[in-house]
Amino acid sequence: MRVEWGSLVWLDYDAFLDSGKQFDSSEVNGSLRLRVGEWQALPGLGEKLLGLQEGDERLIRLAPSEAFGEWDLEAVLTMRESRLAGEVPLEDGMLLQVETGSGLSAVCRVYRITEDRVALDFNHPLAGEPLTLFIRVRKVVPPSRSRLAVVY
Numbered sequence: 532m533r534v535e536w537g538s539l540v541w542l543d544y545d546a547f548l549d550s551g552k553q554f555d556s557s558e559v560n561g562s563l564r565l566r567v568g569e570w571q572a573l574p575g576l577g578e579k580l581l582g583l584q585e586g587d588e589r590l591i592r593l594a595p596s597e598a599f600g601e602w603d604l605e606a607v608l609t610m611r612e613s614r615l616a617g618e619v620p621l622e623d624g625m626l627l628q629v630e631t632g633s634g635l636s637a638v639c640r641v642y643r644i645t646e647d648r649v650a651l652d653f654n655h656p657l658a659g660e661p662l663t664l665f666i667r668v669r670k671v672v673p674p675s676r677s678r679l680a681v682v683y
Contacts, residue, residue, distance in 0.1 A: 532584060532585060532671040532672075532673060533582055533583065533584045533671070534567055534580045534581055534582060534583045534584070534668070534671050535567070535581060535673065535674065536567055536568045536577075536581070536674065537566065537567060537568055537569075537673075537674030538566070538567045538671050538672060538673055538674055539564065539565075539566050539567075539671070539672040540564070540565055540566075540567060540580060540668065540670070540671050540672075541562050541563070541564050541668075541669040541670040541671075542557070542562060542563045542564075542565070542580075542666045542667065542668060542669060543557040543558075543562055543563075543666070543667040543669055544556065544557050544563055544664050544665065544666045544667070545557075545558075545664070545665045546662060546663070546664050547662070547663045547664075547665075548657075548660055548662065548663075549660070549661055549663075554657070562669055565577065567580055567581070572599075573593060573597065573598050573599070573662075574597060575593050575594065575596070575597020575598065576591070576593065576597070576664070579591045579593075580666075580668070583668050583671075584668065584671060585668050585669065585670060585671055586667075586668065587667070587668045588665070588666065588667045588668075589665075589666055590663065590664070590665050591663070591664045591665075591666060592661065592662070592663050593661060593662045593663075593664065594661055595658065595659050595660060595661055598657065598660065598661065598662045599655040599656075599657040599658050599660065599662075600654070600655060600658050600659075601658065601659055602654050602658045602659035603654055603658070606652065606653040606654045606658075607642055607650050607651065607652050607653070607654075608639075608650070608651050608653065609648055609649070609650045609651075610648065610649060610651070611647060611648055611649075612644070612647060612648060612649045615627075615629070615649065621641050621644055621649055622641060622644075623641055623642070623643065623644060624640060624641060625640070625641045626638060626639070626640055626641075626656075627639055627640075627641060627651065629651070637653060639651040639652055639653045640652045640654075640656065
């Protein structure tokens with residue numbers, strides 16, 4: 532069975548940065564399951580799976596726009612440090628979970644600290660990074676049958 536648009540696909544994978552550092556793998560987090568054309572986490576991956584079949588292995592390169600997106604200055608918010616509640620002193624690069632007045636929460640990275648202001652980066656931590664994935668196709672369910680498949 533070949534991968535086509537709408538197929539439900541199970542992948543084993545190893546994911547690497549350009550530095551060669553492995554940042555994720557199915558050995559650690561389990562196989563990846565995605566519906567080709569609908570999965571948004573790595574939007575460029577589905578197209579690169581088209582035509583593959585169970586048992587195929589490939590080395591796939593994803594540009595930042597195909598992976599976690601380009602780094603976007605608009606996703607950096609500058610505010611007075613005093614507006615952030617908490618006892619932990621802020622440091623450049625540290626991750627924070629912030630909650631808005633309406634109760635929504637998000638994870639961000641401290642991007643820059645000045646005397647009385649802090650810049651918080653809400654980009655994905657891997658935004659702007661090209662990725663290399665070594666994938667192994669474990670299972671493919673065609674679109675007509677995959678809509679009926681219940682998978683846990």
